[in-house]
Every structure is written in structure tokens, then in C-alpha cells.
Amino acid sequence: MVGVRSSALTNVPTLYQRPAPDYALLKGMMKFAGYSFALSFHPMPTSNTILNRCRLSHTNLCTPMFFSAYYTQKRQSHHNSGAVAKYYLPPWFSVAPMMDWTDNHYRTLARIISKHAWLYTEMVAAETIVHQKDNLDRFLAFSPDQHPIVLQIGGSNIENLAKATELANVYCYDEINLNCGCPSPRVAGHGCFGVSLMLNPKFVAEAMSAIAANTNVPVSVKCRIGVDDHDSYDELCDFIDMVSSLSPTKHFIIHSRKALLNGISPAENRSIPPLKYEYFYGLLRDFPNLTFTINGGITSVDEVNAAREAGAHGVMIGRAAYNNPWHILGHVDTAIYGAPSSGLTRRQVLEKYLAYGDSVLGKYGYRPTVRDIVKPLLNLFHSAPGNGLWKRKADAAFRNCTTIKSFFEETLVAIPDTVLDSLVAEPSPGRGDLFANVDSLLPPPYRTTEEIVICA
Numbered sequence: 490m491v492g493v494r495s496s497a498l499t500n501v502p503t504l505y506q507r508p509a510p511d512y513a514l515l516k517g518m519m520k521f522a523g524y525s526f527a528l529s530f531h532p533m534p535t536s537n538t539i540l541n542r543c544r545l546s547h548t549n550l551c552t553p554m555f556f557s558a559y560y561t562q563k564r565q566s567h568h569n570s571g572a573v574a575k576y577y578l579p580p581w582f583s584v585a586p587m588m589d590w591t592d593n594h595y596r597t598l599a600r601i602i603s604k605h606a607w608l609y610t611e612m613v614a615a616e617t618i619v620h621q622k623d624n625l626d627r628f629l630a631f632s633p634d635q636h637p638i639v640l641q642i643g644g645s646n647i648e649n650l651a652k653a654t655e656l657a658n659v660y661c662y663d664e665i666n667l668n669c670g671c672p673s674p675r676v677a678g679h680g681c682f683g684v685s686l687m688l689n690p691k692f693v694a695e696a697m698s699a700i701a702a703n704t705n706v707p708v709s710v711k712c713r714i715g716v717d718d719h720d721s722y723d724e725l726c727d728f729i730d731m732v733s734s735l736s737p738t739k740h741f742i743i744h745s746r747k748a749l750l751n752g753i754s755p756a757e758n759r760s761i762p763p764l765k766y767e768y769f770y771g772l773l774r775d776f777p778n779l780t781f782t783i784n785g786g787i788t789s790v791d792e793v794n795a796a797r798e799a800g801a802h803g804v805m806i807g808r809a810a811y812n813n814p815w816h817i818l819g820h821v822d823t824a825i826y827g828a829p830s831s832g833l834t835r836r837q838v839l840e841k842y843l844a845y846g847d848s849v850l851g852k853y854g855y856r857p858t859v860r861d862i863v864k865p866l867l868n869l870f871h872s873a874p875g876n877g878l879w880k881r882k883a884d885a886a887f888r889n890c891t892t893i894k895s896f897f898e899e900t901l902v903a904i905p906d907t908v909l910d911s912l913v914a915e916p917s918p919g920r921g922d923l924f925a926n927v928d929s930l931l932p933p934p935y936r937t938t939e940e941i942v943i944c945a
């Protein structure tokens with residue numbers, strides 16, 4: 490156990506202190522207390538920040554029960570499907586936002602496999618939302634099954650961020666997240682948003698205030714631990730301190746490596762800068778009133794549980810959840826939430842996905858195509874017998890299949906019945922000791938400039 494655990498957990502709701510949740514008890518408690526997901530993850534709404542967000546003037550009105558009722562009413566009033574899941578388990582596990590990957594199709598697959606994982610959209614630029622306001626379903630619509638789901642937006646124009654948030658309200662996302670971590674030159678360079686925003690925390694605070702003022706759901710920031718030479722722990726803390734104290738942001742997702750804006754590709758920016766989990770755990774120690782989700786390089790449910798045991802409030806996985814959805818997401822409900830398994834086989838997952846796929850095929854003119862819809866399935870048989878042959882057959886089938894049903898008929902013969910009809914196997918052991926040394930690497934505690942002046 491690392492030393493940060495106790496201090497990190499002292500100020501978060503009791504629910505977070507359960508390393509092995511009793512699923513029935515946990516769900517019962519949340520229903521009994523009228524907990525919406527917001528209350529289950531975010532500090533109790535007694536702070537000015539949340540009061541402001543409620544736009545209520547009297548402190549007593551913001552009891553959990555009231556907040557929940559108010560919140561649910563707001564959600565239902567602008568939800569167009571009427572089928573909102575009211576209670577979610579906390580975001581102990583989330584699937585990262587990934588451009589071109591975590592689209593509606595992937596999220597549909599992910600939700601069939603895991604009922605409790607929190608799902609993030611790909612980043613949607615605020616400008617896209619604002620300029621496509623007559624065509625928003627294409628960018629923002631999702632099936633109610635996908636709750637809990639977080640919309641990630643990107644941008645550097647406060648007016649557009651505010652307007653985009655307002656336009657997104659009708660879709661009833663469960664949280665709005667601002668991208669402060671993307672190093673792509675298109676985004677961080679020319680567009681001057683993404684990770685570049687970390688260099689201007691005051692702007693981020695203003696942007697987050699504008700976003701929060703236009704939604705009733707919680708807001709969060711996803712960022713790196715630094716940019717280029719601005720990579721000291723104190724600079725990271727200055728960013729967190731300013732954004733959290735000047736805006737309603739209380740939840741930060743920390744991709745635990747810095748970004749390099751020196752021309753390396755986005756993919757290289759996800760592997761070349763070293764991971765520094767000690768910065769993440771330093772934040773937990775130094776900002777006990779905030780909520781932090783760790784991200785970067787985590788590849789198994791064992792590692793998710795190890796991160797949480799070391800104190801992380803939430804864990805976000807990106808590439809591993811995309812590249813191996815069955816083995817990662819297939820264990821989330823049971824091994825992380827202590828919930829019952831869905832009991833689905835991959836054949837049953839595909840049957841459910843088929844119904845979805847053929848219903849959306851060609852919905853927007855010629856898109857989505859069979860290839861678009863099948864893309865997230867291509868990793869479903871990761872390292873299983875028949876996987877290579879299925880991919881080769883898939884390549885050929887893309888050329889002539891016009892429905893998902895015909896695609897399956899043509900390709901699934903490559904996969905043995907034993908693979909299609911078995912339940913998810915025991916998870917292969919991950920690096921359970923991934924965070925074992927983090928305690929000895931923690932940076933010196935952060936002191937704000939004010940504290941330094943007072944102590945001097």
C-alpha cells in the first residue's frame with residue numbers, strides 16, 4: 490500500500506473506500522440515498538461551486554435528495570428518448586475518448602460487453618457542434634443504453650464552447666469533459682486547443698466556467714502532466730489549483746505522461762514521453778478535495794484494481810479496451826464493480842450487435858458503411874483461434890457485403906464454435922505491482938505561491 494492512500498481517500502464519499510464493493514449493497518445504498526451518478530462520484534454538493542451549478546440560492550436546498558430530484562427532473566425535461574438510466578455506479582472504470590475509435594459503433598459494442606464502464610465520446614470540436622447545429626444527431630446522438638456517457642469537447646473559443654455545451658444539453662450526456670491533452674498539431678498547433686490549453690490555466694478556468702454555466706451535469710478536464718519543458722510537478726499543480734479554484738471543475742483525468750509539441754506524431758506522444766504515475770498520486774495527496782482519474786499505459790483489470798487500491802478514484806483505459814475489448818471490458822462488471830457477469834458469449838454479443846448494425850447502416854446517406862460498423866468488431870477475437878483467418882475473410886467481405894448479416898455469414902465460419910460459445914475466460918494476470926514503488930517516487934508536496942509567501 491502506498492502512503493497516499495489514506496490521505497487521498499479521507500475527503501471522498503465513503504463509497505470510494507470500498508476496494509471490493511458489495512454490488513447489491515452498493516446499488517441499494519445509491520438508490521436509497523437518491524444518488525444520481527453525480528453524487529456518487531463527486532464530492533457532496535455542499536460547496537459553493539456545486540451550489541452555483543444548481544443555480545439555487547439556498548444552501549439547504551442542495552441536500553443530496555433535493556439535488557438528485559432537481560437533477561433528474563432537468564435531465565428528463567430535455568431528454569428526447571425518455572429512457573434515462575437514473576442510477577449509475579461510480580466511474581471507477583472508464584473507456585478513454587479516442588478519435589475515430591470510440592464512435593457510436595464502438596460504444597455500442599462496449600456497452601453490450603460491460604454494463605457499468607463509463608464511456609467517453611471521441612472529441613467533438615465545439616466549432617463542429619456550433620456550425621452543424623441542424624445536423625447534430627450525426628455528431629451527438631447515442632442510444633440510451635450508452636449511459637453513463639461523457640461528451641468530450643475541444644476548443645479554444647469560449648463562446649463556442651458555451652454554445653456547444655448548450656446545444657448538447659438535449660442529448661443528456663452525463664458529464665461534459667474538456668480536452669486539454671491532445672497533442673495533435675492540427676489541434677494543439679494550428680487550432681491552439683487540446684494540450685496547448687495547459688499553458689493557459691486561467692483560460693481553461695474561464696472555459697470551464699462557461700461550460701458549467703450552460704449545463705446541469707458535472708464538468709471535468711482531461712489533461713496531460715505537462716507540455717514540453719513545462720513539466721515540473723509544481724507547474725502541473727498550478728494548473729490544477731487554478732482551474733479547480735476558479736471554475737466548478739472538481740474532476741480531472743490525468744494522462745500521466747507529458748506531451749511533446751516538437752513534431753512527433755500523436756501516436757508517438759502516447760509512447761515516447763515516459764509515464765510518471767507519481768505525479769498522479771502526488772495530486773491525490775495534494776488536492777484531497779478533488780477527484781482524479783488515472784490514465785495512460787494501464788492494460789488489465791488487475792492494474793485497474795491496483796491503481797484503485799493505491800488511491801485512484803477512477804481509472805481510464807484507452808488502447809487496451811479498444812484492441813482487446815472482450816478480455817478487458819468482459820471483466821469490468823465482475824472484477825471492478827463486483828457486479829454479476831452478463832453471462833454473454835461472443836456469439837450473443839454479435840447477435841445483439843447485428844440488430845444494432847443493420848438498423849443504422851446507411852442512416853446518413855452512404856454512411857455508416859458496413860466497414861464503419863464492423864470496425865470495432867475486428868478486435869473481438871484478439872489472440873483467439875481463427876482470428877487471422879477471420880480478418881482475412883473480413884477484408885474480402887468488405888468488398889461485396891451490403892449488410893452486417895451477410896458480413897457475418899461470410900466471415901464467422903473462420904471462428905470455431907468453442908470460441909464463439911464460451912464465456913469470457915479468467916483474466917490473464919496484469920502487473921499487479923505497477924504502482925508498488927510510487928510511494929517512494931512522490932514529488933515533494935505542493936505549496937501554492939501564497940503558502941510559500943506566508944511561510945517565508
Ligand SMILES: Cc1cc2nc3c(=O)[nH]c(=O)nc-3n(C[C@H](O)[C@H](O)[C@H](O)COP(=O)(O)O)c2cc1C
Binds near residue numbers: 588641759784786808
Ligand atoms: C486513436 C486514439 C485517439 C485518441 N483521441 C483522443 C481524443 O479524442 N481525446 C482525448 O482526450 N484523448 C484521445 N486519445 C488519448 C486517449 O484518450 C488516452 O489518453 C491515451 O491513449 C492513453 O491511454 P491508454 O494508454 O490507456 O491508451 C486518443 C488515443 C488514441 C489511441
